[in-house]
Amino acid sequence: MKIAVLWTELSGYMNACLKKLAAMDGVELFVASSCINKDAPFDELTFAWIENHFQWHGSVDANRLIPLLENFQPELILCANWHYQGYRKTLRHFKGQSIRVFTSDRPWLGTPRQWLGVFISRFYLHPICEAMFVAGERQRVFAKKMGFSQRKILHGLYSCDHEKFASIYFERKKQQIEARSFLFVGRFVSEKGLDTLVNAYQRYRQQAVDPWPLKCYGAGPLQPMLDGIPGIECKGFCQPDDLPKKFMEANCLILPSTFEPWALVVHEATAAGMAVIASDAVGATAHLIQDDYNGYVVETGSAEELAGAMLNYSALPPAARRIIGENSYLMSLQFTPRRWAETVLSIPKRINGKTYEKPTIEH
Missing domain, CATH: 3.40.50.2000 (Glycogen Phosphorylase B;)
Structure with missing residues (x-):
């Protein structure tokens, strides 16, 4: 399966999860991420193993990203944040070509801004994604309020190494x-x-x-x-x-x-x-x-x-x-990189019944 991960700043935990996903038989990865944050100056060599890696600074340039993804032809796009215009434009471009999933760690707090998000989600969010991958129960409540069915809400977004x-x-x-x-x-x-x-x-x-x-x-x-x-x-x-x-x-x-x-x-x-x-x-x-x-x-x-x-x-x-x-x-033990990788590979089956075959992980 070809999987594109559109992220913000990479970190140690994400590196562990991506490595476990890349170890799956038949998986090819494309990663887009922002440059290193000065308040969390991770060693860039930590992520040197990623062959298809598009890095951006300040804002996402969809005009550069989209051609790279067209060449890669992802079956699944996992996107960290819907607040980046370049990522939203990219996901609109791949409608009908890839399964598009947004991730979220935002808990439901019932603020006026969140209620506004609930109201506009059918026009703003649903046209550019098919599912949500959330951190836990507090985040599931938010996704549910935005109109995603239980089948289209995945749990366990975060795992340490x-x-x-x-x-x-x-x-x-x-x-x-x-x-x-x-x-x-x-x-x-x-x-x-x-x-x-x-x-x-x-x-x-x-x-x-x-x-x-x-x-x-x-x-x-x-x-x-x-x-x-x-x-x-x-x-x-x-x-x-x-x-x-x-x-x-x-x-x-x-x-x-x-x-x-x-x-x-x-x-x-x-x-x-x-x-x-x-x-x-x-x-x-x-x-x-x-x-x-x-x-x-x-x-x-x-x-x-x-x-x-x-x-x-x-x-x-x-x-x-x-x-x-x-x-x-x-x-x-509720959360591990292995569980994270298996959850990602379960997305096609949850969305349209298509099963990814032989999801084995190297140890």
């Missing part, structure tokens, strides 16, 4: 000494809730008998907010290949975002057997965190609740924290 992070979980199980520290991974921007994070950590540090350090990995304009705070170690941006070993050096992920449609880092942490404390604005919490089972979900913007969760977790006996890590790993 599960094998890579799970190896940390199995390594962690062999260790006798646990890594007693908290971890934050993300861009240093306001929507990540950095003000709440700093406030909560300072509260935690004042109340804890033996406070754990907070290690922060990322890049962005708000880095000075983290500098000079006792106990906070600002480590800078971490390349995807180096991130698993950083997870080995911590015990619990903290993510106090004010807006986070999904947050792939939650899946990475659970696959690595870590506890997770996250705000209820983080979309992945609905699927990957259960209170007192593998972490805590706290109210968005509440430094008091976040500090309390940090205190509760760090005060648990080591044996209880070990069980929480095991529970996290079990939760992570």
